[in-house]
Structures are given as C-alpha cells and as structure tokens.
Amino acid sequence: MTRTDQAGVCHDDKGAIIHVDCVSHKYPDGTQGIHNMCFSVYPKEIVALCGPNGAGKSTLLEHLNGLMMPDVGRVRVFGENLCKDNLSAIRKLVGLVFQDADSQLFSPTVIDDVMFGPLNLGLSAEEARKRAERALEVVGITDAQKVPHNLSGGQKRLVAIAGVLAMQPRILAVDEPTGDLDPSNAMKMERLLVSLRDEHGMSVVIALHDMNMAARIADRVCVVKKGGIIAEGKPVDILYNEALLASAGLELPTVARIYRNLRLKEEAADPPLTIEQLMDVIERRSP
Numbered sequence: 186m187t188r189t190d191q192a193g194v195c196h197d198d199k200g201a202i203i204h205v206d207c208v209s210h211k212y213p214d215g216t217q218g219i220h221n222m223c224f225s226v227y228p229k230e231i232v233a234l235c236g237p238n239g240a241g242k243s244t245l246l247e248h249l250n251g252l253m254m255p256d257v258g259r260v261r262v263f264g265e266n267l268c269k270d271n272l273s274a275i276r277k278l279v280g281l282v283f284q285d286a287d288s289q290l291f292s293p294t295v296i297d298d299v300m301f302g303p304l305n306l307g308l309s310a311e312e313a314r315k316r317a318e319r320a321l322e323v324v325g326i327t328d329a330q331k332v333p334h335n336l337s338g339g340q341k342r343l344v345a346i347a348g349v350l351a352m353q354p355r356i357l358a359v360d361e362p363t364g365d366l367d368p369s370n371a372m373k374m375e376r377l378l379v380s381l382r383d384e385h386g387m388s389v390v391i392a393l394h395d396m397n398m399a400a401r402i403a404d405r406v407c408v409v410k411k412g413g414i415i416a417e418g419k420p421v422d423i424l425y426n427e428a429l430l431a432s433a434g435l436e437l438p439t440v441a442r443i444y445r446n447l448r449l450k451e452e453a454a455d456p457p458l459t460i461e462q463l464m465d466v467i468e469r470r471s472p
C-alpha cells in the first residue's frame with residue numbers, strides 16, 4: 186500500500202520513501218554482498234550506514250538507484266518497485282556518489298562532467314550549464330575548465346558530488362563522502378549534507394566508518410555487518426552502545442568516550458553527540 190502526502194511525495198505504509206525489502210545480492214564470483222537486507226529511508230533525514238570494510242554498505246547504496254538489482258527481494262522508491270522500466274525515472278530521484286570518485290568522472294573538463302547529468306535529463310545546454318555552475322559553486326570548485334583526472338582525490342570527490350547535485354535528486358546516497366577530504370573540506374562537506382536536508386528537504390544516506398561524523402550529523406544510525414543491518418536507531422542509542430559497535434568493528438565516537446570517562450553520577454537524558462554539547466555538559470558540571 187502506498188499513499189501520497191500533501192507535498193505529493195509517495196510513501197509506503199510506514200512513511201518510507203525508499204524501502205529495501207529483504208534484498209540479497211551475490212556477486213558473479215559468488216561473494217554475498219548483502220543478504221536479506223531490510224532498510225528504509227524517510228523524508229528529510231540523514232541516515233548513516235556504519236560498518237567495517239566489506240560489511241555491504243556500498244552494495245546496499247548501489248541498490249538504492251538500481252545500479253545493482255536484487256537477486257532476491259525488492260526495492261521500492263517513492264512507492265514504485267524498482268525495475269528496468271522505471272530505472273531512468275528513479276535515477277532522477279536518487280543520486281548516487283560512488284566511493285571511488287574516479288569511476289564517476291569521464292568528461293574532458295569539470296564543467297562538461299557536471300553538465301552531463303542535466304543534459305541527459307533533456308535540459309537545454311544553457312539550463313544544464315546554469316545548474317552545473319550552481320552545483321560547482323555549492324561544493325566550492327572554481328576551476329570548471331580543468332581536466333577531471335588532473336584533480337586531487339578530494340577535488341574529484343567534490344566534482345562527483347556536484348555532478349549528482351546538478352540533477353537535483355530528492356535523495357542523495359553518498360559513499361564515504363569525507364574519506365579523502367582535508368579537515369576544512371570535510372567540515373564543508375558535512376555542512377553541505379546538512380543543508381541538503383535542511384534547506385532543500387532532501388534525504389541523505391551516507392556510508393561511513395567515521396563515528397564522529399555520524400554523531401555530528403545523523404538523524405538515524407544503522408549498523409551494517411556481514412551483509413545485513415544488525416541494529417538501527419537514534420544516534421544516542423547506537424553511538425553510546427560500545428558492545429554493539431565493537432561487535433561490528435567500530436568504536437565509540439570521541440565525544441561519547443570522553444563523556445563516559447567523566448564518570449558523572451547521573452547521565453544526562455540526552456548524552457552529548459557533538460563537541461559543543463559536550464562542552465555544555467562540562468561547563469554545567471564545573472563548580
């Protein structure tokens with residue numbers, strides 16, 4: 186059953202705009218990428234997929250826009266079962282930024298690369314250029330004439346994100362978005378992802394190992410292990426559960442570790458997730 190809300194957005198029964206329903210996918214060499222995976226995305230949220238190397242995060246992301254198709258199970262996007270017939274319509278709605286930015290860039294110049302998607306959507310060259318220029322401005326890339334393969338790893342990632350943003354998707358799925366960014370660009374990336382939710386009403390799915398980033402920006406955290414989701418919930422519930430994180434080869438975020446080591450008699454109802462929240466706790470505790 187699906188329904189359409191006042192904004193014309195189609196949800197399934199529980200309000201999800203993407204529903205990965207018990208999906209399994211085996212690679213041609215026999216490796217099970219994901220197994221019986223169930224995962225949902227809701228409107229205007231940032232959801233973090235956290236898990237160790239090889240857990241199945243990228244495989245799951247690549248199912249969200251039909252880049253990979255399930256062997257078993259189904260993927261519903263805005264109420265439609267993803268299939269060959271609606272693939273191009275769904276790719277307009279769900280933008281995917283690969284873990285390896287290199288594999289996303291192929292045009293002779295940065296601007297051509299970012300215009301490629303909008304042109305493919307059927308926009309005029311003028312409109313595609315406008316969108317591309319806006320997207321490059323958003324990610325802070327100024328040299329639009331540069332050859333993409335001559336960019337640094339971090340710059341390539343920013344151009345790849347611009348290429349997806351220029352298509353104006355409703356949902357952005359990004360794989361390890363800050364892996365090769367310097368601290369300043371990583372913070373910029375975080376702010377960008379938050380602004381996509383807050384200012385553009387998008388949902389953002391992020392695959393990452395960085396628990397600190399998950400603590401700072403996620404609305405919901407899913408722990409991925411051995412091709413499935415072993416736990417999901419509010420960041421405070423997941424990111425303070427040391428045993429759970431350790432069982433998936435992950436660590437407590439730094440803020441949670443410090444807060445635990447403060448050995449407060451009573452824990453706050455909402456333990457801190459950001460440095461600012463932690464500083465508030467410390468200030469309140471000081472005589």
Ligand SMILES: Nc1ncnc2c1ncn2[C@@H]1O[C@H](COP(=O)(O)OP(=O)(O)OP(=O)(O)O)[C@@H](O)[C@H]1O
Nearest residue numbers: 212214216217218237238239240241242243244245
């Ligand atoms: N093209 C492929 N062919 C065969 N096996 C693959 C392929 N891509 C991924 N796998 C396997 O599928 C499983 C899930 O891999 P996936 O790339 O989804 O993990 P991940 O959680 O994204 O890991 P990482 O954090 O290292 O990026 C792993 O066992 C991996 O070896």
Ligand SMILES: [Mg+2]
Nearest residue numbers: 242243284360
């Ligand atoms: Mg991956």
